[in-house]
Amino acid sequence: MWLWRLRCMPKVTSIIFFFLICAILSGCTASTPNMTATLDWAVAGTYAALTLTPATTLTATNTATQTPAPTETPTPTQSPTNTPTVTFTPEPSSTPTTTQGSSDTGGWLIDLHVHTVCSDGDNTYEEMIQTALAFGIDLIAMTDHVWCEDVAEACRNETRLVCLPGQEVSPEKHILGIGLTGPVSAQQSYADIVAAIHAQGGLAIAAHPFLLPWRFDENELVNIGVDAMECWRSSYPEDDQRQQELTAQYGIPCVHNSDAHEIFDIGTRYMECSMEIHNLSELEQAIRGGYCQKKP
Numbered sequence: 001m002w003l004w005r006l007r008c009m010p011k012v013t014s015i016i017f018f019f020l021i022c023a024i025l026s027g028c029t030a031s032t033p034n035m036t037a038t039l040d041w042a043v044a045g046t047y048a049a050l051t052l053t054p055a056t057t058l059t060a061t062n063t064a065t066q067t068p069a070p071t072e073t074p075t076p077t078q079s080p081t082n083t084p085t086v087t088f089t090p091e092p093s094s095t096p097t098t099t100q101g102s103s104d105t106g107g108w109l110i111d112l113h114v115h116t117v118c119s120d121g122d123n124t125y126e127e128m129i130q131t132a133l134a135f136g137i138d139l140i141a142m143t144d145h146v147w148c149e150d151v152a153e154a155c156r157n158e159t160r161l162v163c164l165p166g167q168e169v170s171p172e173k174h175i176l177g178i179g180l181t182g183p184v185s186a187q188q189s190y191a192d193i194v195a196a197i198h199a200q201g202g203l204a205i206a207a208h209p210f211l212l213p214w215r216f217d218e219n220e221l222v223n224i225g226v227d228a229m230e231c232w233r234s235s236y237p238e239d240d241q242r243q244q245e246l247t248a249q250y251g252i253p254c255v256h257n258s259d260a261h262e263i264f265d266i267g268t269r270y271m272e273c274s275m276e277i278h279n280l281s282e283l284e285q286a287i288r289g290g291y292c293q294k295k296p
């Protein structure tokens with residue numbers, strides 16, 4: 001019965017009780033000096049039992065209090081704040097609109113109407129090109145009133161800027177052929193002149209169509225099939241407005257050229273484009289797409 005009670009006792013009490021029993025039993029059989037030694041041993045044993053138990057609980061609590069370390073894991077939450085940089089990557093795809101042109105703003109400067117001494121100009125091809133380069137023109141078209149093979153040859157081999165050989169076909173009224181490979185006869189109808197320019201893969205532009213005495217009839221202008229027309233070169237201010245209306249109504253884009261007959265004309269009228277133009281197809285895209293603006 002007492003053994004059953006012993007089992008029911010708390011652990012520490014049962015250990016103390018065990019050592020006391022041992023001391024009493026050993027004291028009955030041993031001498032008195034040994035009795036004190038066994039008592040000391042029993043006391044030391046109980047002390048050890050008492051001091052041991054708290055130690056185990058301490059280590060248990062210590063490890064428990066150190067576990068908060070996982071709460072420092074929030075560092076991964078910083079990665080979502082970094083992800084917005086990914087959303088900026090689409091920007092480079094919009095940059096191709098910027099150009100490496102000669103203007104202060106990086107625009108591509110073009111002049112599609114320039115004469116030389118080959119027809120009624122005062123300066124040579126080289127003098128006109130040198131002046132255009134000094135001004136910052138990126139693309140030029142040589143458009144004498146007749147086909148000049150030596151000018152066309154120099155233009156085709158030009159490396160200092162983009163040069164397109166051309167002709168200002170000039171019966172009574174004038175039509176620019178840009179990007180030609182050979183002469184276009186002026187002895188034919190305006191519609192046929194435009195068709196002949198297109199047959200060479202060139203662009204047909206009505207030159208100063210509202211300027212006297214080379215003024216086009218409006219119906220004629222919109223029906224001969226030109227790709228563009230020179231605007232803001234009218235004999236009457238109200239004609240500038242009329243040309244804008246024709247552009248809106250018939251989709252004939254405006255261009256703006258110097259019609260230079262001498263070096264001092266270079267830079268007086270030109271266009272600044274927001275895309276680079278290296279060939280005829282890019283020129284057509286720039287004009288039709290509205291990439292070029294009147295200057296100055």
Ligand SMILES: [Zn+2]
Binds near residue numbers: 208
């Ligand atoms: Zn002309």
Ligand SMILES: [Zn+2]
Binds near residue numbers: 113207259
């Ligand atoms: Zn001209």
